[in-house]
Amino acid sequence: MSEQENQQTTQDESHVIAERRAKLKALREQGVAFPNDARRTHHAADLHREHSEKSAEELEPQAIRVGVAGRMMLKRVMGKASFATVQDSTSRIQLFITKEHLGDELYDAFKKWDLGDIVSAEGVLFKTKTGELSVKVDKLRLVTKSIRPLPEKFHGLSDQETKYRQRYVDLIVSEETRKTFVARSKIVAAIRHFMLDNQFLEVETPMLHPIPGGASAKPFTTHHNALDMQMFLRIAPELFLKRLIVGGFERVFEINRNFRNEGLSVRHNPEFTMMEFYAAYTDYKWLMDFTEQCIRAAAIAAQGTATVMYQGREVDLAKPFQRLTIVDAIQKYAPQYTEAQLEDAAFLRAELKKFGLDALPHLGLGALQLALFEETAEAQLWEPTYIIDYPVEVSPLARASDTLPGITERFELFITGREIANGFSELNDPEDQAERFRKQVEAKEAGDDEAMYYDADYIRALEYGMPPTGGCGIGIDRLVMLLTDSPSIRDVILFPHMRPEA
Numbered sequence: 001m002s003e004q005e006n007q008q009t010t011q012d013e014s015h016v017i018a019e020r021r022a023k024l025k026a027l028r029e030q031g032v033a034f035p036n037d038a039r040r041t042h043h044a045a046d047l048h049r050e051h052s053e054k055s056a057e058e059l060e061p062q063a064i065r066v067g068v069a070g071r072m073m074l075k076r077v078m079g080k081a082s083f084a085t086v087q088d089s090t091s092r093i094q095l096f097i098t099k100e101h102l103g104d105e106l107y108d109a110f111k112k113w114d115l116g117d118i119v120s121a122e123g124v125l126f127k128t129k130t131g132e133l134s135v136k137v138d139k140l141r142l143v144t145k146s147i148r149p150l151p152e153k154f155h156g157l158s159d160q161e162t163k164y165r166q167r168y169v170d171l172i173v174s175e176e177t178r179k180t181f182v183a184r185s186k187i188v189a190a191i192r193h194f195m196l197d198n199q200f201l202e203v204e205t206p207m208l209h210p211i212p213g214g215a216s217a218k219p220f221t222t223h224h225n226a227l228d229m230q231m232f233l234r235i236a237p238e239l240f241l242k243r244l245i246v247g248g249f250e251r252v253f254e255i256n257r258n259f260r261n262e263g264l265s266v267r268h269n270p271e272f273t274m275m276e277f278y279a280a281y282t283d284y285k286w287l288m289d290f291t292e293q294c295i296r297a298a299a300i301a302a303q304g305t306a307t308v309m310y311q312g313r314e315v316d317l318a319k320p321f322q323r324l325t326i327v328d329a330i331q332k333y334a335p336q337y338t339e340a341q342l343e344d345a346a347f348l349r350a351e352l353k354k355f356g357l358d359a360l361p362h363l364g365l366g367a368l369q370l371a372l373f374e375e376t377a378e379a380q381l382w383e384p385t386y387i388i389d390y391p392v393e394v395s396p397l398a399r400a401s402d403t404l405p406g407i408t409e410r411f412e413l414f415i416t417g418r419e420i421a422n423g424f425s426e427l428n429d430p431e432d433q434a435e436r437f438r439k440q441v442e443a444k445e446a447g448d449d450e451a452m453y454y455d456a457d458y459i460r461a462l463e464y465g466m467p468p469t470g471g472c473g474i475g476i477d478r479l480v481m482l483l484t485d486s487p488s489i490r491d492v493i494l495f496p497h498m499r500p501e502a
Contacts, residue, residue, distance in 0.1 A: 016149045020114060024145045038120045038143045041067035045090030047125065048133060056127035066135060068093055069120035069143065071172065073150075077111050083134075084110075086119060087172075094134040095121050101138045109142075116146030116172075164490050165498055180484045183302045184492055187480055188255060190301030191275055194294050200251040200277060205240035207233060207257070213458070214238030214397070216450045217260040220270075233259035238397065238471065239458045241278050242426060246466045253277035255476065266488040267418055269496055273476040282470035283399075283425040284409040288386050291413060291421050291472055292321050295384075295479065302483045310416050310485055313382065321384040321413070326366075326373045329387055334376035348372055362446055366391020366406055381414035390424075396436040396452055398424035420479055423472030430462035 027033040047066060051059065070088035080099040085092050099107040113119070122139035150173060163170040170177050192202070210229070212219035214236030224231050237254050244252050255275045262268055299306045299317050306318035324332065327342055341347045348368035355375045370391065390410040392400055398408035410424035427433050437454040444451035480492040490496040
């Protein structure tokens, strides 16, 4: 939209708002402008489900009386009879409004009501000549006066930012948006039920941490006035959940927010929802099977099938997920690299420079291989694929392999080229964990602002003894993106973070 068109739109909207404010003023003079006693007896979707298949002849003798309420989305005035469509949280239904049933005064008032106004209506169900289920209204009431007009065109790409900023308007006018967030609710509910059915205990752990931990990320900082201490919004609940494993809760999970002070993208929002779970007497192989089942259950709950379409391509969540090591994935998707080259740290450093990455001197072979994987193979992992056996140096909380030096029992799950989940056999050796924390502190001192802090209390907890445990985190927002065919994380977060309006 050009600047001149934008100015014209603003002027037109200001004129409409002024007219509506005048109508509201008149309502205030007549009495209670915003009544609080409006009630309804039926939702639109229920009426359609129960009565849409009935013929006009079947409905007429039943004289089914209903009370509906919602936002007026369409209005067609035709002399002594009019039609209006109201939308509630479930669907829309048509009202048939006549001067005969309402009387002159109320009918004339109705003609001045605006699209976007919230109304309640009572009457009898019937079918119009075109076969549309409708309410023959004999009681009608203006419940809430809408001052701002609904947008005429709200679905174009040019309005994408407005849709995110004014989600309340987006939800009013876009059925697709409403479906997305209903699906999100079903996905979260399905995951919760799946966990509870598998004997997991749902818990809540702190959002404010004295030490950021549980993941490698840059935290948000804040200050607690009463304690006069710096605190951090949590980047992960992991260390607190594992304290509960130490305490004897053998299966725990939490669905809640994490906060990471990172950039914005179609895959990243500074606050996001994770489901993390921990199970004693399991390992990363058990976790992969269990995570696969959980995601499949969520897909079926949201879509009715484990085979979904994402951006025009099929994703089959029904078949067993693939499993590849980092090196296997590079050789599969970037076969130009030889086995010898992938074992040569100097070669990898030089190769990463071609991708614009200047590897820090402290990075070892495993971390260099991971960096090359991220540049060459990650985006090509369309079908569900577990990348397994991550190097110790990039997995400070994962148990080291008993048979493969320098490797941990860790996986990351990728679907449509995006990381969806991260899990591993947990490190329960307190001395090994303490040494890993010390190396993270050294990395932080070397310039890595995402490296972890040393958490002495967590080491103390491990010293009481934690059983063999597997733990995993599933990114709820990215999973919802997949299952609702949404291209951006902002499409599945009701109120995504945005720059301030000008």
